[in-house]
Amino acid sequence: MNIVIFSNELEVVGGAEDYIIRKVITLIKNNYKVIVIAPAINDFYKKILIYNDIPFIINEKLGVSPKYLWKKDRRNLLNQIEKEISFCKWDCIESHQVYPMLWAELISVRLKIPNYIYLLSEAGNYPVYYKKLLNTKLNNKMLIGCNSMTIPIVAKKMGATIDDNNVFLNISVFPDEIKNQNYTIDIDKENEFVITTIARLDKYYVRYLIEEIAQVSRTESKPRLVLIIVGSGFYETEFKKLAQKHESENLRVIFTGTLKPLPKELFQITNLYIGMGTTVVLSAAMKCPTLTVDPFSNKSPGFFGEHTSNFAFTDDTSKLKNFSHYIMDVLKNENKLQSYSEIAFKCFQSQFENEAVLKKYKQIISENKNIFCEKNVYSISLVEQLQSVLYKLVGFSGYMKVKKYLIIKKRMLLNRDNWY
Incomplete structure (x- = not known):
């Protein structure tokens, strides 16, 4: 099978971006033909695509709505893309929100192949603006969520009913990407408890995490808490100032910057991982007790595998608790950590392991659904x-x-x- 992937910008290193690279490499290794089309791709990801002999097209205008372009310019861009991908016959398209899915729909009409929209996020108001397009995809099981809660959240925003159309495909990860690298952080394993998070430092939850761990450190005198924050981003300076304000004899905060690839040693020294997105699954694959973060509330629905089996969403907001609640609980009952790590790993194996996800992916896209929504692409908000x-x-x-x-x-x- 031959698949066109319309992606958002691959400019920053993050979970969604890593997913796309992992996906195309997996498909290539399983004898698929794949091409990636995106508004921008950074040098890091370009090298990976080139190394794996994966073709790609970059055009910055794909980063805006087709409606923004003059009709002639839009037609010329579509002609150009159609010509550049004409080296083989394509079977279907996988596209991501927001603007890639619109361009993909226009190309799908031209090639007469289905465009499956894979939602990598639930955030934003696009379900309201493009509800006609998304509702058509939903009703024909061509709208795919990245976890069990994606479609319910998006459907609620656009006032749609799900019925039996909650199609979702978990994002798989490659644990073998995490290797021993002789990476060291000075940790006193006997007297320190290490909490790690990996995130772009524009994620709001990082602030709450720093403040709540500081609160716990003032309550619990032993062990000394160490918070390791991996990543960089817009609020990095502010987070560092906040951490410096709260550091004490019983709390130290370490900023490592972006680590790519992630070193196995990082997880080996971690007593508790707290995060969201694909890093949750990576942590589980490394057999770490993994506390999830709900991105809407910046609280936690609980431990991965035990309380939730997706990235962090819950349909019961009463289950959401502050990070400090769970941290205090495991500090007082450290025997729970081993149980949480085992449960997390089993959840990874059963629902996120690469082969299982690929098998489900094949099932979803195997039906040739030629249902097109070209007119809905041009329906835009004020x-x-x-x-x-x-x-x-x-x-x-x-x-x-x-x-x-x-x-x-x-x-x-x-x-x-x-x-x-």
């Missing part, structure tokens, strides 16, 4: 209509400059006490 006018006035580079400027200004103008 906000996007205004953005479309701006785009036509100043062009792509001018539009992106204005957009980035406004995003930064919005963040800077937030109340200083709530900069997160």
Whole structure:
């Protein structure tokens, strides 16, 4: 089978980006043909694609809605893509929200092949803006969630009923990516309890994690707590200032920066992992007790495998508790950690192991569903209509400059006490 993947920008190193690279490598190794089409791809991911002989197309205009372009420019771009992928016959498309799924739909109409939309996130208002497109995909089981809660959350936003259409495909990870690298952090295993998190440092939960671990450190005198934060991002400076404010004799915070690939030694020294997204699954694969983070509330529904089997979402908000609740519990009952690590690993093996996920993926895309929604691609919100006018006035580079400027200004103008 031959698959076209329409992706968002592969510019930062993160869970969704890693998923796409893992997916195409897995498909290639299983004798699929794959091409990746994206608005941007950084050098790190380019090298991986080139090394694995995976073709890709980069066009920055794919980073905006097709409606933004003049009709002639839109037609020329579609012609160009169709020509560049004409070296083989394609069977289907996998596309991601938001703008890639729109361009993919237009190409699917031209090639007369199905476009399966794989939702890598539940965030944003796109389900409201594109509910006609998404609802058609949902009703025909061509809308796929990345965990069991994705489709229910998105369907609720667009006022749709799910019926039996909750199709989801867990994101698999490759534990063999994590290797021994002689990586060292000075830890006193006898007297220190290590909590690790891996995240882009624009994730709000990191602030709460620092504050709540500091709260626990003031309550519990032993063992000394060590928080290791792996990653970099927009709020890195603020997080470091916050950590410095809370550090004490009973708490130290270590910022490692981005570690790529992740060293096995990091997980070997970790007593408790706390995080969200694919890092949760990686931690479970490394047999770490893994506490999940709900991205909407920045609280935790509990331990992976024990209380939840997806990245962190729960349909029962009453189950959400502060991180400090779970940290205090395992500090007082450390024997629970071994049980949580075993349960997490079993959950990884049964639901996230690569071969099991690939088998389900084949089942989902095996049906040739030629159901097209070209008209729904051009139905955009009032906000996007205004953005479309701006785009036509100043062009792509001018539009992106204005957009980035406004995003930064919005963040800077937030109340200083709530900069997160």
